[in-house]
Amino acid sequence: MKKLNVTDIRIDGGTQIRKQLNNDKVTEYAEQMKDGEIFPAITVFFDGSDHWLASGFHRYFANKQIGNTVIDCDVKEGTVRNARLFAFGANGHGLPHTSEENRQIVLEMSQDSEWKNWTNAQIAKHIHISAMTVGRIKKAMQIEEADEKKYINKHGKEATINTKNLGKKTTKPESKPESKPAPESKPDDDRIKELSYTIEELADENTLLKDKIAIGQWNASEIEKIDIEDVVADLREQLRIAHIEINSLRDSRDMFQNRHAEAVKIINAMKKKYKVKD
Secondary structure, eight states: EEEEEEEGEEESSOOOOOSOOOOOHHHHHHHHTTTOOOOEEEEEEEOOOOOEEEEHHHHHHHHTTOOOOOEEEEEOOHHHHHHHHHTTTTOOOOOSHHHHHHHHHHHHHSSSSTGGGGGGHHHHHHSSOOOOHHHHHHHHHTTOOEEEEEEEEETSOOOEEEEOOOOOOOOOOOOTOOOOOTTTTOHHHHHEEEEHHHHHHHHHHHHHHHHHHHHHTTOOHHHHHHHHHHHHHHHHHHHHHHHHHHHHHHHHHHHHHHHHHHHHHHHHHHHHHHHHOO
């Protein structure tokens, strides 16, 4: 956490994703600030020279409206490009992006040299919409898909999937009916992997929406709701890690049980061979 002067925070780097601010929300925040309510820090990215506002434009202008000269900031290292990418996914709290704004984000990410390689599920997770919605937006805008997509696999590592032949049937050349597809060409496996990942993302999104609905029905202030949402998200992550550890322990248990069973078979076979009595 760091306090920055309002004049030191740049807002002209294209990091404001919304077409326009909600002035009523700015005024609402300003009134709550006057009443002493504490708001979360805004997020800025520092590139070594400038501080770029990435998230918290309504809070930024609410502070200016009541004459505050310094603002609490969560300062991250990164360029204005990093700030813009962060801004794409910064609608988890407060006002969600509109459908038009989401379309613009998907369009921009699909035209970027790096972000266009993200899968629909990965884009959806980042900007808090469904993978199906991302697909519909791309289809409506006739956005051409990249041949290779990047995604985070179930082990939490970045992987690449070739989508060029997804959904296409492979046929053997007529002149060489005995030939087989090259081992590295597995469109069905790639498609299954992509669909499995999408299903996992949709399940996570469904859980997230259930949490948001439950929190939204709670009779509490917006700040309290934000706080409890962070707590719930943290508990969900702890639960996810616990499941991974449990599955790992279960696999180890199964392995040792199999080894034990094999050892028992070998011992019984040796006893029978050498006629050893218990």
